[in-house]
Amino acid sequence: MIVSAEDAVSVVKDGDTVLVGGFGMAGMPVDLIDALIEHGAGDLTIVSNNAGNGDTGLAALLAAGRVRKVVCSFPRQSDSWVFDGLYRAGRIELEVVPQGNLAERLRAAGAGIGAFFSPTGVGTPLAEGKESRVIDGREYLLEYPIRGDVALIRAHVADRMGNLVYRKTARNFGPVMATAAAVTIAQVSRIVEVGSLDPEVVVTPAIYVNRIVEVPR
């Protein structure tokens, strides 16, 4: 359960779909991504809200040429020059998903939902090719789950079983991604003994967490 970042990401294989937590840099598991770059797996599909900021973290993984496709809601930011360059050079695929649909498609994967109807995107270019249905007079689009082979998330504190608590808005995609991957790896600032987290405040129960990596901040 408690491993080094290097050991934790050794499970990632070429061609895997990797869910990466974080909203901008808040909740971004930077040390796990650095370990993934070292590990060397390539041809990856990355699912994350953004497509990398600056030159570190996800941007560094992209720059290393390890990513075939990005699934995200907002790739275009003032400091997303790495993605911009790859995209304009035709060296990376992009699937843009509205942020709420991205979260709900991950949630559906973790909850065993086969597909669901969402009102988001009706009448927009993102509805093209999607099955639609009118329910109680309102139009919806059929959306499918997004499953990960591996999820890389950052939480605040874990106990030795893998129960997780988060900190402020760094929580963001962590709890849903933890449920949506075959293997979930959590980078945390601190690991505490079993029994020292109040069960009432645990956000991600240990059942969803396979490996924890302590990186003091």
Place this chain on the structure above:
Amino acid sequence: MSLSREQMAEIVARDIPDGAYVNLGIGQPTMVADFLRPDSGVVLHTENGMLGMGRPATGDEIDPDLTNAGKQPVTELPGASYFHHADSFAMMRGGHLDVCIMGAFQVSAGGDLANWSTGAPDAIPAVGGAMDLAIGAKQVFVMMSLFAKDGRPKLVPECTYPLTGRGCVSRVYTDVATFAVEPDGVRVVETFGISIDELITRVGMPLVPSSFD
């Protein structure tokens, strides 16, 4: 005189009901927070997982784990709560959020919103939470200049830019007039430094004058 951005923000703030749960979009809508009365009871939602967002953080208050949707450091107010992304967007889609305020490239007479893409072939598509907010919030207020830099109106019979949401906008706050999108047409609520006749001429589509005009 047409309105400054601050004056527009003040007018939008005035129209937000006391106690409302409100999402302020990135950019100009963020300024609305400066004009909310402290005793209004308005609670700000940020889609990255927080209710009860406070003012921007400065100095020692800056915490990389506490940001708004624009990824700027912010503060938390008493009564704040944090939640994950699926819950945050369920709040919108589920009809729990009272008002969302966004910028726009175009708004149509039927309340269609276009604010995520100009459709330019070389643009990198990026939508963020705009489509979810557009169809989720009970009311969508738009803040924008009424005319683009080339003078063309941004309030149009039909949007030519790709849509963000269909029939979702209820009010449009601009530098020269405030509009309400209603079933029988677009009503002019208030004008600023422009006559109703000139407004109708420059917008180039039918507008319903306010009853008190």
